[in-house]
Amino acid sequence: MNKKKYKNGQAYAFLSPFLVLVAVFYILPAFITVAMSFTNLDSAFQWHFTGLKNYEKIFRDPNTLTIIRNTAVFVLIAITGTVVLDLFFAVMTTYFIKSERVSGVFKAFLMIPMITPAVVYSVLWIWLLEASDAGLVNQLYTALTGSLPLNWIAKYPFQIILFATVMVSFAYGTTIFSSAIKSIPENQFKAARVDGASEWEIVKSIILPNIRYHIQFITLWETLGLLTNYVTIMLITDGGPGIKTEVWALSAYHKAFRDQQYGYGAAISMLLIVVVLILMLFVNRVMNQRDRR
Template sequence: MSTLTAVRSPAEETRPRPAYWTTRRRDRLTGYLFIAPQLLGTVVFVLVPLVLVGWYSLHEWNVLADTFDFVGTDNYQRLLDDPKLPSVLRATLLFSAGLVLLNLALALLLAVLLNQKLRGTTVFRVLFFSPVVVSLVAWTIVWHFMLQSNGGINGLLDTIGVQGPNWLRSGGTAMAAVVVVQVFKNVGLNMVLFLAALQGVPQDLYEAARVDGASRWTAFRRITLPLISPTILLTSIITVVGSLQVFAQIAVLTQGGPGTSTTVLVYYLYQQAFQFHTFGYGATLSVLLFLIVLLLTVVQWHLRKRWVFHEQ
């Protein structure tokens, strides 16, 4: 038998093997390394806590007695039977609606005013944005003293002959006071976002509208609002989610009172878990909060196709 051997040409013998670490693979590895910290943080601080909260909601964890018992859906049945939950959800709705509407309206108004070419606009920008970088607890404590019956707000009212109420201890004014304090704290952030969006609107459109005889209000409604609608969507999502997570302001200003008039869902969760030590029921309230935030975010995201300019 004859053995057939393949004869390689000198060019084939000297041809180098293709390198494994090609430019494309190096670029992919670089991209994965860049996103690895964010991905790891999302898994550790978002996904894992979500799974644990769901697991804890099926148990009753008594830290004082050192017991951890599986109770199935008992905590969810307790959630449905909780007599305080309707008033808590009502307070949460009032706080979120008041905060979102007042914050977005005031932020847009300030952005429109600061977008005018007037003297001193830089000073006003810093003035309105400075509360955003101030410590939240310090800001709330200062307002707590100002809103007392003998505080600074009522002192100013006394100078004009008006007797102010105890803002934080009256059911009619406590919620309004908390909303206003929170609006003043964060309105500067939305103002800056709106201001950046307004400065990105082409001036040629306004000039064409003036030539056609459009009023300022018509130009604002037909040109400005559609073109900054993506920013409105962004700020509305941020503000809605933030309004559902407010805790420090309630804890410092009203402690949920008077009664349960300012007991929002996050503060009620804190009371159940860390004051009454019912961690299982607190985890169930956390699941409810997560579902509410998820539902509102999904609804806002799907509605964008109807009123966001670039999505139409």
């Protein structure tokens, strides 16, 4: 017993620096954010508990419904596009392209947007879509159509942030799906070909069922990431024009750090956390029910 306690003590000693860091930088800020959401903390940094007034203010805000709609549309379209492209590139580079060298080069290109710092990535989009003749897209547009340059970001803000977000997202899912496809036993493909199955039938009846749990994982993972991510939107459009591209996470940032309504921003963040937790529990329950079947 003493030897076991000694081993446990050693384990806790090795883990203690990590646990302290987690407590200081994750757990403690989480409790502070919860407490802050019930205060009117602002630029004066004076704490006055106001109960549920911040939450009531959220639902009285005329912009709340627009922001919720923006968030829902953004997440649904982005997650659909991301998963579809993940599957397409994974199947193409793993099943149809047999050469590891060729598929590896292609996957390396897919990784570039993901490993590029968000600031650099967003600045590249702003430069490409520059409203003057200096923008690369406008140079092509004016050369092909003879029209005047367009302010693409102002005219198509939602489409641009969706496209920019999906470009960053699909590399991770493609890597996961590719690894899952490689783990499928080769005899399943051989048996399907002997039975006369077409390539589409092999993809539909063998590849997709075998990687269904990976699809569920990527869908959940990317959905959670999209709900809490706002950096690309902030850097490209900053939620504009007006609030056309304002999503829930960006709204929390704006209220807290631009308007210095820290208590109100914390309340918006708390509602987002509640939505994420409910979504995680729902998906987990659905997956468990499918496993039991």
